[in-house]
Amino acid sequence: MSIMQYNGGSVIAMKGKECVAIASDLRLGNQALTISCNHEKIFPVSDRVYYGLAGLATDVDTMRQRLRYRVNMYTIKEEREIEPETFARLTSSALYEHRFGPMFVEPVIAGLSKTPSGGVEPFIAAADLIGCLNFAKDFVVAGTASDKLYGVAEGLWEPDLEADDLFETISQTLLNAVDRDAYSGWGAIVHVITKDKVITRKLRGRMD
Amino acid sequence: MDILFGLCGKGFVILAGDTTVAHSIVKMKNDEDKIKTLGPHLAMAYSGEPGDTIQFAEYIERNLRLDQIRNVHERRPEASASWIRSSLASSLRSRRPYSVNILVGGFDISSAAIVEGQEELGGTPKLYWLDYLGTKVEVPFGAHGYGSYFALSLLDRYHDPNASVEEAMGTLKRCIDEVSKRLVVSPSKYKAKIIDKDGVRDIEIPV
Numbered sequence: 040m041s042i043m044q045y046n047g048g049s050v051i052a053m054k055g056k057e058c059v060a061i062a063s064d065l066r067l068g069n070q071a072l073t074i075s076c077n078h079e080k081i082f083p084v085s086d087r088v089y090y091g092l093a094g095l096a097t098d099v100d101t102m103r104q105r106l107r108y109r110v111n112m113y114t115i116k117e118e119r120e121i122e123p124e125t126f127a128r129l130t131s132s133a134l135y136e137h138r139f140g141p142m143f144v145e146p147v148i149a150g151l152s153k154t155p156s157g158g159v160e161p162f163i164a165a166a167d168l169i170g171c172l173n174f175a176k177d178f179v180v181a182g183t184a185s186d187k188l189y190g191v192a193e194g195l196w197e198p199d200l201e202a203d204d205l206f207e208t209i210s211q212t213l214l215n216a217v218d219r220d221a222y223s224g225w226g227a228i229v230h231v232i233t234k235d236k237v238i239t240r241k242l243r244g245r246m247d
Numbered sequence: 248m249d250i251l252f253g254l255c256g257k258g259f260v261i262l263a264g265d266t267t268v269a270h271s272i273v274k275m276k277n278d279e280d281k282i283k284t285l286g287p288h289l290a291m292a293y294s295g296e297p298g299d300t301i302q303f304a305e306y307i308e309r310n311l312r313l314d315q316i317r318n319v320h321e322r323r324p325e326a327s328a329s330w331i332r333s334s335l336a337s338s339l340r341s342r343r344p345y346s347v348n349i350l351v352g353g354f355d356i357s358s359a360a361i362v363e364g365q366e367e368l369g370g371t372p373k374l375y376w377l378d379y380l381g382t383k384v385e386v387p388f389g390a391h392g393y394g395s396y397f398a399l400s401l402l403d404r405y406h407d408p409n410a411s412v413e414e415a416m417g418t419l420k421r422c423i424d425e426v427s428k429r430l431v432v433s434p435s436k437y438k439a440k441i442i443d444k445d446g447v448r449d450i451e452i453p454v
Contacts, residue, residue: 046382067384072395074376075384097336097381104333140340 042143043094043168045070047222048080049182050091051213052149052163053196054175055205055231059161061149062213062229063091064184064244068222076225076246084110085120086237087159088150089230090130093182094168095143102144105133123150123162127172134170141168145181151232159234178212184220191216206231206238214244249281249294250394250434252422253350253376255387255408256415258368259443260352261450262292263419265434270297282440284447285311288354288370289327290440294391295347295379303338303345307331323360324353328375328383336381344379348391351375354442369444390422397429398422412441412450420453 047068052061067078081091082103090106092099109129113121121129127148134142146166151159165179166172173179178196180188191212200208210229217223227242252263264281267274282292283304291307293300311330314322328351338345356370376382376389388402389395405418419439427433441450 045380067382069378072399074389074399075386078384095380096384097332097339100332100381100383101336 040070043145044183044222046094046096047183047220048078048093048096049180049184049188049213049217049220049223050080050093050145050147051178051180051188051192051209051216052091052147052165053178053192053200053205053209053212054161054163056199056201057151057159057161058202058205058231058233059149059151059163060205060209060229060231061089061091061147062209062227063093063182064213064217064223064225064227066223066225067096071221073225079228081228081230083237084126084150087232088121088123088126088148089232089237090126090146090148091181092144092146093185094145098142098144102133102142102146106130109133123148123152124164126150127162127164127166127174131166131170131172134166134168138169143168147179147181149230149232151234183222184216187216187219188212202231202233202238206240210242214242218245249392250426251281251292251294251348251350251391252394252398252419253292253352253374253386253389254402254406254415254418255372255374256410256412257408258365258370258372259412259415259441260354260372260374261415261419261439261441262290262350262352263423263437263439263452264292264294266436266438267434268297277436280438282438283308284440285327286315287321287446288356288442288444289322289324290352290442290447291331292350292352292391293347296345299345300347303334303347307334321356323357324351324355324373324375325385327351327353328373328377332377332381332383335377335379339379339381346379348379349377350389350391351377352440352442354444356444372442393430394422394426397425401425416450416453423452
């Protein structure tokens with residue numbers, strides 16, 4: 040088994056109409072043995088940029104600390120909040136620094152970028168463990184249930200979903216995908232990022 | 248293979264570990280204390296590669312002691328556990344990593360950790376599960392070694408976060424008995440420590 044599957048866990052992000060959603064499961068395991076059922080994998084960068092890290096839990100912690108450091112340095116130097124796309128590039132370069140001895144994490148980034156006209160544009164991206172970015176216009180997935188997530192998301196997602204419909208879509212996608220994966224599950228957490236607020240909800244999945 | 252247990256109750260954490268030191272098929276020792284006191288309200292139970300465990304545990308112990316001498320305020324359990332985690336994580340990518348698994352038990356006495364309506368407890372009990380990779384997770388109960396395969400499902404059923412010390416020791420006894428009953432090479436003796444507002448002390452496991 041690959042080291043990427045050692046702790047289990049999955050993350051997904053979806054675009055909506057002037058909103059984005061990012062969600063993850065809550066399991067942390069030691070191979071097939073579940074250690075914790077309340078392990079969050081999604082972290083805020085600002086109130087309109089969130090990112091999730093799927094993969095080896097120790098590297099998730101380490102990457103989170105490194106990214107926090109880099110974002111803080113960026114914010115101090117630039118005297119403004121980081122844009123989601125900039126954050127994606129920053130994540131990518133942080134991962135590529137370890138090209139020949141990588142951190143075993145796959146990031147998923149979701150945020151709202153500012154348009155010149157003053158509006159907001161939904162942004163999502165994902166990368167592999169060495170920082171190869173994937174900018175998608177619909178959804179991005181990562182983790183042990185990624186193959187199932189692709190399947191369900193392909194069937195459920197549609198363009199221009201409103202915030203509450205997007206919440207329903209991402210929740211159903213995630214719950215149904217992780218139910219078919221032994222290494223993910225035990226409930227989920229969903230963040231829907233809209234223009235004026237972030238809605239965070241914890242979901243109870245199959246607890247078996 | 249060492250066995251460690253840890254569980255939180257109402258206003259305390261209990262850490263327990265077996266006391267055997269084995270070399271291959273031979274028991275070398277039967278009274279080894281695998282729980283180190285790291286501070287006034289902090290202790291850790293450790294297991295893993297024999298040489299590494301003691302070396303790493305002493306490194307952590309002395310560094311946290313130095314931190315205690317340097318600073319006026321007591322380091323909170325979360326901060327201590329995070330520091331132990333980063334030590335393990337940086338060791339993982341070194342030439343020869345420490346192979347040590349740890350349970351950190353602490354009692355947070357800072358004013359932020361005093362729960363409203365439960366001031367008499369004097370803080371919040373904290374338990375962290377860490378493995379040799381540097382995985383850190385806060386848990387209500389945890390276990391390391393072969394014991395985890397028996398005890399975790401048992402604790403899922405019987406663990407009570409509001410248990411008294413007597414009840415929690417009863418639950419711990421259940422875990423130990425289950426391991427003795429089902430594990431082929433089960434250890435005969437265990438030592439336990441309790442951490443609460445009064446500090447860290449040994450506690451007798453009921454027979």
